[in-house]
Amino acid sequence: MTPSAPDSEPRSGRAAYDPDCLLQCPTPAGWLPVALGDLDALLIDHAGCEQKAAAAALTLLGKNPEDRVFVETLSHLAQEEMRHFDLVFRLVLGRGATLRPLSVDPYVRDLLAIIRKGRIEGLIDRLLMAALIEARSHERFQLLAAGLPAGPERDLYEELIPPEAGHAALFVALAERVGSKADVRVRLSQVAAHEATVIAALGEAPEARIHG
Ligand SMILES: [Fe+2]
């Protein structure tokens, strides 16, 4: 099952969560050639991203355990992210490569630097930052699918584009279960502006990574 935005949320609201509308700047032009230049490194990093996404979903699940929809949504998401991990892991193995120990992702580290104190505010921030990470991944999967030649790598990215779009919307909808829609909307634009500054500060990608 593909997790989607919680059922209690009106479908008409989902267009506002189009992942391409969440992002306030495009990926720098230099990212794609670096990513395509070392597909082993890119896929190894990608496997780590899926593993971290599953772990993050489980951590978030534990921060609002009284809300059944919140828990069910993140439980399903964690399982889906691990299915993605398995797809990427199989591809890494098929290329004769192996995984490496997880490393700090500078993009995620810098994005999380503005989390507010307080249980509710902190949880809303983490959910909105997760939405931005999913939106950025969605944008980059589209770039990879368009830039790769036909083959299993391109097939993978084409397969992963729709779920990433759904995940961005899912996290915004979860934030709206924790705080008011008006507050979430204001904070979402602040977090998106911060995400754009993080992307700009990272500059040209020095190595092949999903988030640069
Ligand atoms: Fe995923």
Ligand SMILES: [Fe+2]
């Ligand atoms: Fe995802």
